[in-house]
Amino acid sequence: MAMAKAVAGLIYENLRYANGLPVESVIADTCIGGTAEAIKSAEKFALEGVGLTITVSPCWCYGTETMDMDALIPKAVWGLNGTERPGAVYLAAVLAGYNQKGLPAFGIYGHEVQDSSDASIPPDVRDKIIRFARSGLAVAHMRGKSYLSVGGVSMGIAGSIIDQAFFESYLGMRVQTIDMSEFIRRIDKEIYDKDEYVRALAWVKKVCKEGRDYNSPRLRRRKAQKEHDWETVIKMAIIMRDLMAGNPNLNSIGYGEEALGHNAIAAGFQGQRQWTDHLPNGDFMEAILNSSFDWNGIRQPYIVATENDALNGASMLISHLISGRAQVFADVRTYWSPDSVKRVTGYKLQDKAEGGIIHLINSGSACLDGTGRQTLHGQPVMKPYWELTPADEDECLRATSWYPARLEYFRGGGYSSGFTTRGGMPVTMSRMNLIKGLGPVMQIAEGYTVNLPLKIHNILTDRTDPTWPTTWFVPMLTDNGPFRDVYSVMNDWGANHAVLSYGHIGHDLITVAAMLRIPVSMHNVAGERIFRPDIWSAFGAMEPQGADFRACANFGPLYGRY
Numbered sequence: 015m016a017m018a019k020a021v022a023g024l025i026y027e028n029l030r031y032a033n034g035l036p037v038e039s040v041i042a043d044t045c046i047g048g049t050a051e052a053i054k055s056a057e058k059f060a061l062e063g064v065g066l067t068i069t070v071s072p073c074w075c076y077g078t079e080t081m082d083m084d085a086l087i088p089k090a091v092w093g094l095n096g097t098e099r100p101g102a103v104y105l106a107a108v109l110a111g112y113n114q115k116g117l118p119a120f121g122i123y124g125h126e127v128q129d130s131s132d133a134s135i136p137p138d139v140r141d142k143i144i145r146f147a148r149s150g151l152a153v154a155h156m157r158g159k160s161y162l163s164v165g166g167v168s169m170g171i172a173g174s175i176i177d178q179a180f181f182e183s184y185l186g187m188r189v190q191t192i193d194m195s196e197f198i199r200r201i202d203k204e205i206y207d208k209d210e211y212v213r214a215l216a217w218v219k220k221v222c223k224e225g226r227d228y229n230s231p232r233l234r235r236r237k238a239q240k241e242h243d244w245e246t247v248i249k250m251a252i253i254m255r256d257l258m259a260g261n262p263n264l265n266s267i268g269y270g271e272e273a274l275g276h277n278a279i280a281a282g283f284q285g286q287r288q289w290t291d292h293l294p295n296g297d298f299m300e301a302i303l304n305s306s307f308d309w310n311g312i313r314q315p316y317i318v319a320t321e322n323d324a325l326n327g328a329s330m331l332i333s334h335l336i337s338g339r340a341q342v343f344a345d346v347r348t349y350w351s352p353d354s355v356k357r358v359t360g361y362k363l364q365d366k367a368e369g370g371i372i373h374l375i376n377s378g379s380a381c382l383d384g385t386g387r388q389t390l391h392g393q394p395v396m397k398p399y400w401e402l403t404p405a406d407e408d409e410c411l412r413a414t415s416w417y418p419a420r421l422e423y424f425r426g427g428g429y430s431s432g433f434t435t436r437g438g439m440p441v442t443m444s445r446m447n448l449i450k451g452l453g454p455v456m457q458i459a460e461g462y463t464v465n466l467p468l469k470i471h472n473i474l475t476d477r478t479d480p481t482w483p484t485t486w487f488v489p490m491l492t493d494n495g496p497f498r499d500v501y502s503v504m505n506d507w508g509a510n511h512a513v514l515s516y517g518h519i520g521h522d523l524i525t526v527a528a529m530l531r532i533p534v535s536m537h538n539v540a541g542e543r544i545f546r547p548d549i550w551s552a553f554g555a556m557e558p559q560g561a562d563f564r565a566c567a568n569f570g571p572l573y574g575r576y
Contacts, residue, residue: 015045017070017094020135025147032335033314034400037151040064046080056084065154068092068143069108072101072130077108083117086157086186086572088150088529090120092139098130109548118528118547118569120146145545149525152335153572157186160277162258165194165284165322173323173509174284177448183576184454184530185328190276192257194289200253205272207252207263210309214248217309221408225415225432228481233421240418243427247298251308254281254299255316280331282322294428295419296320297378301431304330304381306340306399307407314399315340320379325446326511329456333444333515336522338398340381342435342514344374344485346443347478349504358477361470366462366488370500374443374485374514375478377423378430384483384514385413386436386463394436394463396516417481435485437465442519443487446532447508453566453576456527458520458537459503461489485514490538497538506536521545531566534559 022039029037040062042055046069059067067082072094082089089112093105105123112119122143124136135143161181168174178189200206227234235243256264260275283289285296302308303316317334319327320343330341351370352363363371386394387409388402397406419428443459464486466474475484489503496506520539527534528546541558546565553568554561570576 015041016133017072017092018042020133021068021070021092021143024135024140024143028144029147029151030338030398030400031151032155032338034338034398037147046075048076049079052080052082056082065157066090066147066150068146071104072096072099073104074100075104075108077104078111078115081108081111081117085117088120088146088153089117090122090143090146090150092122092143094128095124095126096128096130096132113549113552116569118549118565120545121548122146142545145522145525148336149522149529152332152526153186153529155335156279156331159279160188160190161324161327162276162278162281163189163191163322163324164196164254164257164281165289168284168286168321168323171321171323171510172448173325173511174282174321176322176324179576180448180454181324181328183571183573184532186573189324190278192276194284196257197250197253198293200256200272201246201249205253205264205267205269206249206256207261210263211249211252214252214309215245218244218248221411222414222416223412224429225417225481227418229418229421235418235421235427239427243294243429246294247296247428250294250296251299251302254283254318255303257281258316280317280319280327282319282324282327284322286321290424290426290428293426295377295424295426295430297419297428297430298416300343300379301382304340304343304379305410306381306383306397306402307410312399312402312404312407315381315383317341318379319343320376320511323511325448325509326513329444329446329513332523332526333442333513333519336519336526337515337517338400339396339516340383340399342374342380342384342483342485343376344380344483344512344514345376345510346372346504346507346512347375348373349501350474351501355470355474359470359473361467365464367464367466367486369488369491371464371466372487372489372500372504373474373478374487374512375475375482376511377479378417378432378482380431380483380485382410382414382431382433384435384485385410385433386439387413394439396439420479420481430481431483432481433483434471435463435483437463437486439463439516440518441487442515442517442523443489443512444515444520444523445507445509445512447535453571454532455508455535456523456532457506457508457535458523458539459489459497460518460520460538461487464488487514492538496536508535528562528566530572531569533563533566
């Protein structure tokens with residue numbers, strides 16, 4: 015019981031939910047010595063809404079009588095490494111039981127022997143408990159929630175062909191689908207909070223600086239059209255949020271059903287081209303919702319995928335739930351080799367960029383946190399939203415320009431955010447892909463953002479679109495496989511989109527993927543940082559990546575039926 019209370023205290027002090035609140039633990043009323051107590055504990059956990067379990071013991075217990083038998087929640091076991099009491103013996107025995115019954119569990123076995131009087135949690139045990147809990151909470155939080163698909167397939171992008179079975183079987187989520195015309199209905203019938211709209215419009219006029227209009231003079235929209243575009247895109251942002259999370263204020267104007275929302279923790283907006291050929295684009299809506307602030311102040315980011323790329327949306331969601339931070343949605347646009355940069359600009363790439371760079375850019379949908387203008391100890395950072403200050407918000411807004419949409423792309427107008435991400439940030443690029451006959455696989459590339467001299471940056475971005483956010487990314491190399499050089503990372507990336515999250519969180523993504531039974535097809539995470547269920551080694555301890563594929567195939571998706 016003392017071990018259980020120590021673990022609960024560790025989790026409370028070190029972990030927060032994505033909404034910023036400290037993580038709560040529920041402890042069984044009694045120690046579990048047999049089946050009767052195990053069942054009572056399971057009943058209590060179910061009533062309390064427990065989403066994952068950690069079993070702790072310094073001593074011997076009857077493994078198959080005491081184990082957590084719920085197949086749908088992640089589980090871990092910490093057996094004390096101490097010769098006076100056989101906690102490690104219990105650990106080995108109960109893991110054997112889990113493996114035999116096909117219930118993957120994470121084993122936590124301290125590296126050093128502890129004395130029976132030592133009540134501390136060793137550092138290596140602490141790390142595994144926190145990693146398991148952080149990843150397991152992401153899995154638990156998705157269960158029962160929704161992905162809101164607004165519109166259909168955007169421009170033939172495979173990620174926006176929504177595979178509902180994937181969400182149901184692997185993430186435990188349902189998919190809600192609506193047509194983009196719902197936005198028109200709510201705009202025309204004024205189904206939004208008008209007071210909030212007035213406040214949002216005033217905020218935008220005050221802090222969102224408009225950038226240069228790159229359209230040719232004959233195409234440029236008149237001032238009145240641009241003002242109307244601003245009004246429309248602000249309403250779109252409010253409406254998308256209401257569609258996802260609901261808004262009780264809509265009750266007061268007679269729209270009780272609309273007030274409920276769709277219980278969505280992620281969404282996607284098709285936009286191109288049926289919407290954007292006629293109406294202002296979704297760039298402002300997506301960028302501001304994905305950010306950690308808006309006219310209502312600092313708040314938890316929403317997850318909204320450009321072009322309704324639901325697979326990128328799922329990747330954004332998982333990284334957000336792990337980190338609590340806003341996520342950058344981007345095209346994996348171009349690999350610039352040192353020779354190509356030299357040929358085009360005359361500049362020789364240096365330092366981390368000397369082996370080449372990957373240009374991440376999309377049409378203005380990236381979160382404003384991605385500017386890298388938030389700082390911690392003088393370094394650029396993307397903070398969890400609960401650590402943001404008004405000064406951080408101001409710096410992100412000052413670093414962002416809102417450019418009138420390029421009408422060759424967006425005939426209906428709108429505004430695209432434009433900024434350049436500051437270099438020097440540790441980041442993780444990730445992506446979920448669906449492969450026929452295999453199912454979902456995850457790709458992970460840890461690396462850094464880098465700076466380029468302004469003149470060189472301008473030459474390169476002008477070849478694409480200077481009105482969109484740009485991040486120059488360099489993955490860390492391992493001298494083998496897809497990470498032998500920067501080109502190979504780009505060449506092996508499985509789709510045109512990726513997610514960029516602050517920090518090197520690849521190890522947590524790997525743990526979440528194992529919990530969901532999603533194999534990781536490529537990563538550059540060091541082996542000692544990887545934490546998967548104990549049974550994964552039975553599928554090939556000498557070849558961990560192949561073992562990952564075999565274990566995931568053997569157990570199938572966490573929620574079945576795929």
